[in-house]
Amino acid sequence: MTAPFVPQIALYRNWLAEQRGLSFANYEEMRQWSVRDLDGFWRSIWDYYDLQSPTPFAAVITERKMPGAVWFPGAQVNYARQVFRHVEAADAAGLPAIVSSGEDGKLDETSWPELRRKAAALALHLKEKGIKPGDRIAAYLPNIPETIIAFLASASIGAVWSVCAPDMAAP
Structure with a gap:
């Protein structure tokens, strides 16, 4: 018997609840968090997907301006x-x-x-x-x-x- 399909967004939401103590009533609430807390959201994406870099990053984002934002300065992801x-x-x-x-x-x-x-x-x-x-x-x-x-x-x-x-x- 094949396990039921679980969408990636549901797996990510479950991970946020278990690993970060964040729970959301619905997708829109989670989306709002993702745009309000850029550092928290993008750090969670880095951790959820277990991105790896031979060098550490100094911050998630240096400046919140577009164009010109620098994401994960110091990281080297291939x-x-x-x-x-x-x-x-x-x-x-x-x-x-x-x-x-x-x-x-x-x-x-x-x-x-x-x-x-x-x-x-x-x-x-x-x-x-x-x-x-x-x-x-x-x-x-x-x-x-x-x-x-x-x-x-x-x-x-x-x-x-x-x-x-x-x-x-x-x-």
Whole structure:
């Protein structure tokens, strides 16, 4: 028997009650808290998702102005590192990293170890080509697993990724 689906927002609300002693009568009340207490809300998001940084942050936000706000100064978060830290657990649970379908309608799955291996291989290739943190990588790729692999490879070395998919065009 499969466990019932619980929305992430409900899991987060439960976590806030258990870990922070915060309870809300409804979604709107929680939303109001999130915009009134920016430090508390965004710190809770950091903790709830167990974001990791090799360096600590000095504050959640330095100035409350847009543009110009600086969030979590001192932290160094890498999206690919955050994604790949769950590979073993997700693979052990039998969860695929990507389920895709081509124009032929055939479903295909990419495992977590395979996704990590392919992204690492491409990241090494990009480094060999001289790509370094802060460089920009732009791609014209369809919505296929290789696009996700290229994004994760780029992010893993600190490059800025931009993609335009041909299937986003007007009919």
